[in-house]
Amino acid sequence: MTGSYAYRRYSAGPDPLAPPYDVRSALDDMGDAILSGSTPLDALRDLLRSGLPGASDRRGLDDLLRAVRRRRGELRENTRLDGTLERVRALLDKAIGQERAELTPDEDGRFREALLDALPSDPARAIRELADYDWRSAAARRTFEELRDLLRREVLDSRFRGMREALADPDPAAMDRVRQMTSELSDMLDRDARGEHTQEDFDQFMRKYGDMFPENPRNLEELVDQLARRAAAAQRLLASLTPRQRAELAALMEQTLEQAGLAEQMCRLGDALQARRPDIGWGAPEQVSGHQPMGMGDAVSALEELADLGDLETTLRQDYPGARLDDIDEEAIRRALGRSAVDDLEALRRVERELEAQGYLRRHRGKLELTPKAVRRLGETALRRVFSSLESGRRGDHDQRDAGTAGEPTGSSRPWRFGDEQPIDVVRTVVNAVRRGGRSPVTLSVDDFEVAETERRSAAAVCLLVDLSYSMALRGTWAAAKQTALALQALVAAKFPQDAVQVIGFSNYARVLRADELAALEWDMVQGTNLHHALLIAGRHLDRHPDFEPVVLVVTDGEPTAHLMPSGVPRFDWPPSPETLTLTLAEVDKMTRRRATINIFMLAPDDRLREFVDEIARRNGGRVFSPDADRLGEYVVSDFLRARTRR
Known part of the structure; x- marks a missing residue:
């Protein structure tokens, strides 16, 4: 067997051999x-x-x-939309000029000259009056017929794309076929409105007249869409002309359709199309500024394309x-x-x-x-960003020297999971590797590791209080606060699964934020920094975990300007009212009695805020940090890890 092969660039669609997108x-x-x-x-x-x-x-x-x-x-x-009018005027002037050249100075010639002089300036009326004129010049007669053929083709092409080619043959049978097609199309639309239309009806219609529809619609709905877009574009063409041009072209179209015996059918079809597709901008003008005149069919095609592009x-x-x-x-x-x-x-x-x-x-x-799956991945990304900025000696929990000292061993072991703090059961780990590999030297894999179970593991109740007020967005610190919250959530979930973490957002009031809410979280465009309410919620979280070590971290850029009233409605005051400050500091004192240290991360160099957080530190014993926004995550995570290391 012999054969020839040709190789070229594949262009039928996306590369079928390309690797799937990750x-x-x-x-x-x-x-x-x-x-x-x-x-x-x-x-x-x-x-x-x-x-x-x-x-x-x-x-x-x-x-x-x-x-x-x-x-x-x-x-x-x-x-340029007036190309057909320009062409009509040119052919009309040419026919009249050719006729004048053939006239003789006798009585008949003078009579014809007078008729030509009296023709209206409106092309449609002039063409109507010349319809029965007995042309003396054969060349003028041919030019006038050319004009009428031009109008017939352009007017029908403005309604049915490609009709110019279908009517290129001047055979009267071609116009009879157009009239028959238009009538059957209108009848089919009427049957569809009554619920009597079938796909077989459409297929039969296309077998007879498919050559008149080059876009090859597959069903009646597609055909209606195509015809309606074109009919609407024809109306936009008229609306886009000057009033005089619009009147002249509309009169030419009406006259042409009457002479072709299509006026009634086209009116019926146009009403049906507009009723079925009233939303496609019928009659809305289009601003164009070209210098190249277009025929009516081409102009309608251009306006149809402009509408599609819009x-x-x-x-x-x-x-x-x-x-x-x-x-x-x-x-x-x-x-x-x-x-x-x-x-x-x-x-x-x-x-x-x-x-x-x-x-x-x-x-x-x-x-x-x-989804939670996506939030976990984003949290891991945020955590990687944080750890990438930490010093090499402080990465991960390599400095967690108390790992495995959380409680007395129970004598049993279990497979190791990421985040476990229990000591590795070396014997069980090596036995697993030998059973798996069966030869020397023994090679360990992650699945071989087991840890010694303990009676109890130390755990922390972590509260991260994040300011959501409008000022966080104005100062450009909101993104850093959100990234920090995601990073801390991811760190606790992955490496300290025994901890109970709660993220609390606060603006004019406070609310608990679920992990899957954090990524979509936005700052609140409201007035108020209600740290009082946030500390109330954090206190309830700590009280639900009385045996856990309390960790309270506050990220804010302003002093408290709101508090929660007994009715449950937040009250805003600027400058902060004494009542707001008193209630907020009362919650700080409650945290102190719970043995919860409050560390505050201050994101604005505000003197009033500095004075307030210093008072919190004095009462509670916590620390105050003033990190740049892009280092907030590093400070918060490092502080949390430091607290876990001390315990």
Whole structure:
């Protein structure tokens, strides 16, 4: 057997041999934005707008949007809508000039000259009066017929794309077929309105008239969409002309359809299309400024494309409630930008779908949320950022010298889990390795390790109080506070699972924040820093864990300006009222009696705040830190690890 082979670049779609995209990279990119203060929805939109990380040949929504806007600009700059009127006037003047050249100076010639002089300036009325004129010049007669053929083709092409080619043959049978098609189409729409239409009816219609519809619709709905968009664009063409041009062209269209026997059918069809698609901008003018005149059919096509590009621009911006990539019309993308843009869009859709399918994102009541799985990964990322800034000698819990001293051994062992503080059971660990490997030298794996169980492990009740007030956003410290909360959550969950951690956010009032809320958390655009309420909630958490070591960490950029009244309603005062300060310090004293040290991380060089936190330190014995915002996580995590080391 012999054969020849040709190799070329694959262009039928995305590369089928390309490795699958690692959706975790997308989540990590989103995580950078989330840890910088964005919401999950904004982070996903930013990712989709900028394009996929590591895929330089794939465009994002911003690239597609720029291409759409560039195409709209080109159309507007190169489109002039009065081309048909200009061509009609030119042919009319040419026919009249040719006729005048053939006239003789006799009585008949003078009579004809007078008729031509008396023609109206309106092209439609002039053409109507010349319809029965007995042309003396054969050349003028041919020019006038050319004018009428032009109008017939352009008017019908403005309603049915590609009709100019279908009517290129002047055979009267072609117009009879158009009239028959229009009548059967209107009848089919009427049957559909009554619920009597079937797909077989449509298929039979397309077998007879499919050559008149180059877009090859697959069903009646697609055909209605195509015809309605074009009919609406024809109305926008008229609306975009000057009043005089609009009147002249409308009269020419009406006259042409009457002469073709299509006026009634076209009116019936237009009413049906507008009733079925009332939302596509019928009659809205379009601003164009081109210098190249276009025929009516081409002008309608340009306006139809401009409308599609306008809708496409709206969906590509994705800035409306509930926006999703599935809203973007793939066929509109293909028509406007080509197949490669469709592949780029599909790649973005795949990432959005995979983030949901792999359990990182979920939609709840129309709102995009991160799942606990995603929050854990973001917490690990935040923790890595914190540890990367610590000194090499203080990484991880290498300085946890009391590991394994939490209680008396029970005599039994169990498999090691990350975060365990119990001592390694060396004998059981080596036996497991021998059983697994069966030869010397013995090689240990993670699964071989076992730890000696103890009666009790020390645990801490950790309260992180995070200021959510508006000033945190104004000072640019909110992102650092959110990242710190995520890092501490991740540290406790991974390395100190026996600890009980609670994150409390406070602005005009305080509330407990679940782990899966932290990533989507935003600052509150309200007045008030209600540390009083936050300490109340933290105290209840400590009281629920009386045998745990209490750890209270406060991140704030302002002194207390609100407190919780007995009615449960927060009260705001600026400057802080004596009542606010008294109630807040009373909660500090309660913390002191619980043996809970309060360490405060002050994010603003405010004299009043400094005076207040110094008073807390004096009463409670805690410490005050003034870290830069970008080092907040390092300070908080280091302080927590230091406290765990002391215990």
